[in-house]
Amino acid sequence: MPFPPVEATSGADLSRRRLLASGGAIAAASLVPAPSSARASKAPRAARYQGVVDEGVLAFKGIRYARAARFARAVPEPAQGPLLRAESFGPLCLQRALSDQPQSEDCLFLNVWTPEADARARRAVMVYFHGGAYTTGSVTDPLTHGGRLATQGDVVVVTVNHRLNALGYAWLKPFGARYADSGNLGQLDLVLALQWVRENIAQFGGDPARVMAFGQSGGGAKIATLMAMPAAKGLFHSAATMSGQQVQASGPAHAWARTQAFMAKLGLAPGDVEGLRTLPVERLVEGLDARDPVMGSGPVYFGPVLDMTNLPRHPFWPDAAPQSRAIPMILGNTREETRAFLDPRGPKLQGLDWENLGERLGREIKIDLDPVWVAEQYRTHFPDWSPEQVYYAATTAGRSWPGQVIEADERAKAGATATWVYQLDRPSPVDPLRGAAHTDDIPYVFGTIDAPGSYSGTGPAARALSSAMMRAFTGLAKTGRPGLADWTAYALPERATMVFDETTRLENDPRRWQRELWATALYVQPGS
Template identity: 80%
Template sequence: ASRRAVLAGGAATLAASAPALRAAMPRGAIAGRYAGVIEQGTCAFLGIRYGRAARFARALAEPYPQAPTPARQFGPLCPQRALSDQMQSEDCLFLNIWTPEADPRARRAVMVYFHGGAYTTGSVTDPLTHGAKLAAQGDVVVVTVNHRLNALGYAWLKPFGPRFADSGNLGQLDLVLALHWVRANIAAFGGDPARVMVFGQSGGGAKIATLMAMPAAKGLFHCAATMSGQQVQASGPAHAWRRTQALLTALKLGAHDVESLRTMPVERLVEALEATDPVMGAGPLYFGPVLDMTNLPRHPFWPDAAPQSLGVPMILGNTREETRAFLDPRGPRLAGLDWDNLAERIGREIKIDLDPVWVTAQYRAHFPDWSAERIYYAATTAGRSWPGQVIEADERARAGASDTWVYQLDRPSPRDPLRGAAHTDDIPYVFGTLDAPGSYSGSDAKARALSAAMMRAFTSLARTGTPGRDDWPRYALPARTTMIFDDTVRAKDDPRRWEREFWSLAPYVQPGT
């Protein structure tokens, strides 16, 4: 009761406080007691605190402000090595809002975005995920969320005692807290708390899949979309504990010295994440959601789809050549690639335990006109980055969750001929950030048309619970109808059937688990 009261503390006085706040801070956008900025004609409220947390403790809700509060710049992101040039702090529980108008009567659908970077890195400060264009063109309220990552959000410390009972899933519980804040306060920003959609790319999609099996998240969102991000299984506690012990070893701490881990400078802790992962045999250490039987009482999609998720309408998508984004065609992993070393190179990357020599032979026989490079990217995508989506979509279909739609981004980058349709390439189409730094989409007429189509589908899901396209059938077995997003948008049954069947010959192993 106290948590709900804190979150909603100022809701009853929003209308009364707005005129006073406008007088106190007349510049920019005003919502309740928050003063934002105008960004590309859209009201933007940046760096709104939704919680506070001590290290390795469950976050507490931030009281609604009692005084005029500026919301004009992003808050810090969780400490990490990947984005060392940006402001970082353990105090990182901030969200951002873009809205066409901060009118409590508007009741627009709300789209809450969780960023990628697995559970280790990333931030919603990326220009690709700024929400001004999506809010304006889609007529929705867009929310983006930062939360705790890596060991700070997911280290498994429960064996050290009950005060660490929520460890292993603190990053997920941060997202739950942010969704509670949205439910309590989004109306002041023109949003409808009864129509909240979560969407996320890569790790953001995996976080959503995990929330769909967490009782604390039940009812906090009404539909979902995952973009190249799946979580079939979580980490088991035994593997998670091995990683905690590896972190302590890397820090030269004793096996029971949790106090030093809790109090040391965060920079030292983050540096130790580069240690070799004892489960995967390579660095950096992986920390992700843990099957703790309380906050996460089951795997999200094993042995089937979590029952609480079945009533949530859902879009699942991937790109045609995921691995071209992180297996650089110009980098050392591709240098000297030929038929003689193709199998060995494929074997390093796949997450399904099949003989890579046999895999290569089967691909060459089935696709005799393909080059070694094309087979490399097809096999690593289908044997690493795609199977999780197939499992999730199939399990939803088997369980009778009728409101499921699947897409595949096929449009190759017009800016980089070696990139194809790679991991992250659907982000600018959905957000409308075609010309943002980091976008490979181009901004020509075809790119704009595809962006409009994808944005309409996502915003329609947020508003109505369906993508709003008569030509996009629900995903069902055995048809597996998939919408192909390319210069020509079209539905196709089971578009990569041979590869899907081929890689289902052995079990999929979720990376990190």
């Protein structure tokens, strides 16, 4: 479908005109030729882009890497052309979250932070994919601004926005060959972003032969999926996933059921793909809260689909994809992931006790074990723990953490190039009830511990841990191994794990009892 006209207006209003216009306004700011004034001539430049100085480094924001019509494969942006301003972020993909930020279907923009735009520098490159599952999120969050990481880590940092939710992952192939790539369009956007890095990053001081992909939560899952996609082969040379894993993708039957539920929510007939293709975009956003027909709850899940072409196998089932085995990789999780989205002050924790613990666990765990039996096992093994401690340990270990264990184990079994595993244990000094929760490793790695949304605090312990995690990640980008000399690679049966806490230490299999308990039942990737 054609792109909407660009108008200058606010991005807060989610009406169709204002929503599209707000995204278009930022896109236009990134695309108009730069003025030839004396002031503009002093601004930092790289290739065809004029940037700004940010956090003591050069920043180039809102660089378009591709264009796409709705439900169509994107096409790369030409490398040649007039000088363009790259001074502000491009719009993020349309979604139900982050409604206070400019959003647009036209969202294929990336950002670069670099110590110097000199092709001779050849610094390692770190490309970040954001979290939010495959449905929400953006790299405009101050926690993921790349200035600190670029300057303190002496690397080039790239952050990427791409198509999400139904716009990036709705499975429409049953409607005909025209939609053969649907179900993985968001992933193919990331492939184009990595291709842009390969072809252009030298002009920003980066080394296209040393590209590391890293991502948190959904961003990590996207990387795991790329490691099984032929189109991504050779585009990155190391990887790190932070609380993000993708063992299996969605099968086409489940993906089709979700598309049909989404269309029904929108009031479209089951075969009305033309209506879906031309519907006002804010209506598509309204449909995202449809009930998921597979998981039995809302909102409807959209994610990568096993289409046998773009994604010809599951990423880590029945083993680690052969394509992924030569890529050195860091895998990490936080100790109490679920404290971030099961609010300890909220209704789900009100009145929690030993009598109702099993029933409440049953609402949250994804591995099919009797929750009452699980609660009894934890209470017996950890007699000093409170119901709340068991609740968060069990919901973390019975929900997403097993996916990371499976990925690490399968890499070890396959003889993959070295894998290093970490666990963030340091509790938040800002909010004692938060513990070490989902997303809490982001500011340590980016060096943004003082940014809005960080729970790390800014004291000596936070600074020391940030330095250690930054050295670990940048070391992998630069040399193919973490920049911590005492971090032993993961192997079976030891399962060496770096524990990032007030002091950093290496432990073998630190949650062995919990790992073995949850391994007694089959792990099923949420959403697959």
